[in-house]
Amino acid sequence: MSASQVSPGRVALAAAVGATIEWYDFFLYGTAAGLVFDKLYFDGLSGSAATFASFGTFAVGFLARPVGGLIFGHFGDRIGRKAMLIWTLVIMGVGTALVGVLPTYDSIGVLAPILLVVLRILQGIGVGGEYGGAVLLAVEFAPPQRRGFFGSFAHTGVPGGLFLASAVFSLASLLPDAAFMSWGWRVCFLLSIVLLAIGSWIRLSVMETPAFQQVKSDHEVIKVPVKELLRCQPRTLLLGMGTRFIEGFTYNLYSVYLLAYAVNTVGVEKQTVLDAIMAGAALGVALTVVAGALSDRLGRKPVYRIGALLGLALAFPTAAMVSSGVTLAVVASLVAGLGLVYGTVYGPLAAFWSELFETRYRYSALSTLYQVSGVLASGLTPIIAAALVTLGGGSLWLVACYNVVVAVISLISMQLLPETHGRPLEAVDESVAPVATELRPARASV
Known part of the structure; x- marks a missing residue:
């Protein structure tokens, strides 16, 4: 079967399923960091110090993501998207399963x-190399007029992974506390072995993207893709990172920090909060798919602006509602943040970011944009939020102010x-990026 005969819907589904499995693994750790790890792995520290240490290990994953992005982005632009997606899935699955048996x-x-x-x-x-490949798998197979819709399927992996992680943890939380803390949470991580087998089978059935095949046939493979990216489109890359800020912040504020705050500070039932996050995810x-489809009709920027402005408008109401400790208010806040804000912002970005960069270094571009900016936008969000709450005497108001700043920057x-x-x-806008002239033969050494 040739690339032209492959169904874009089938490829988009494969990208979505594989991405969901990888993000399940990654966000499972975030849920455990808020509920388990401070008690089991940092119990030699005081309460607040253990929380900071637990969120610190959560942030370490984001610090490692740019490394994965650079490695897999490089080889994804030189060898192909498909091979890298198999390797990232294996690395992530093995790492997650080992957490489940860690003393x-x-x-x-x-x-x-x-x-x-x-x-x-x-x-x-593992997840650092996953993002760019999953998005390009969907976008580079999609018809030109429907890139927003099909590209958004790869982005459903993030809320989809959170949904699975929250659902599994929610079920495990039904166990008595002693059983949950002893072995229940470990089952959630060990399930990664089953998901790894499913994801590998799905990705092995997908062909290489036609866009990359064209680059190879034209002998336009670049020896060092990220170098060409930085030479040709540094401004676009930097601004793209700025658009990532509200997306990463919103996701990790609501799914990680506010999870811990609602349970440990204001006393909402753990099961209730997990169910709310699951519903929001x-x-x-x-909404990620809806927003992606709308961006094919209205444009990428208008749909994104709606989500970012909604995130700005909900900053202070969210702080008040979560701080109130009223169960319904907390649930409504989490669902609105993870559903309305995040879905609307994230939907159009797969196609938007892909359309900003050339195929020759597009995997490196998306990996660099997403993973480098993710250190601040995503990984440090729970720590920054915890520090602002401490500085504000336990209040979320300074976090709301930070939320506004993030939305404005984006x-x-x-x-x-x-x-x-x-x-x-x-087609790369010459006002955004100069035309690249130095091409390397595909036979250049890796």
Whole structure:
């Protein structure tokens, strides 16, 4: 079967399923960091110090993601998208399963948190290479007029992964506390072995993208893709990172920090909060696809702006509602943040970011944009939020102020970038990027 005969819908589904499995693994750690790891791996520390340490190991995964992005982005632009997606899935699945059998601090002392950090780094490297490949698998197979819709399927992996992680943890939380803390949470991580087998089978059935095949046939493979990216489109890359800010912040504020805050500070039932996050993630999956489809009609930028402005408008109401401790208010806030805000912002970005960069270094571009900016936008969000709450005497108001700043930066960044809706995948606006002239033969050494 040739690439032209492959159904874009089938490829988009494969991208979505594989991405969901990888993000399940990654976000499972975030849920455990808020509920389990501070007690099992940092119980030698005081309450707040243990929380900071637990969120610190969570952030380590984001620090490792740019490394994975650079490695897999490089080879994804030189060897192909498909091979890299198989490797990232294996790395992530093995790292996650090993967390499920890791002894606690009480068993092996300080070696326990050290090994936890090592496995989190392995997770970070795996998911760091995953993002660019999954998006390009969907976008580069999609018809030009429907890139927003099909590209959004790869983005459903993030809320989809959170939905699975929250659902599994929610079921495990039905166990008595002693059983949950002893072995229940471990089952959630060990399930990764089953998901790894499913994801590998799905990705092995998908062909290489036609866009990359064209680059190979034209002998336009670049020796060092990221170098060409930085030479040709540094401004676009930097502004693209700015548009990522509100997306990463919103996701990790609501799914990680506010999870811990609602349970540990204001006393909402753990089961209730997990169910709310699960509902918000489910809504996020649906709205990500809807927003992607709308961006094919209205443009990428208008749809994104709606989500970013909604995130700005909900900043202070969210702080008030979560701080109130009223169960219904907390649930509504989490569902609105993870569903309405996140889904609307994230939906058009797969196509938008892909259309900004040339095929020759597009995997490296998306990996660099997403993973480097993710250190601040995503990984440090729970730590920054915890620090602002401590500085504010336990209040979320300073976090709300930070939310506003993040939204404004993202909106300005989007304003300075061109609309890409309707642009051919190879057409790069010369006002955004100079034309590259130095091409390397495909036979150059890796």
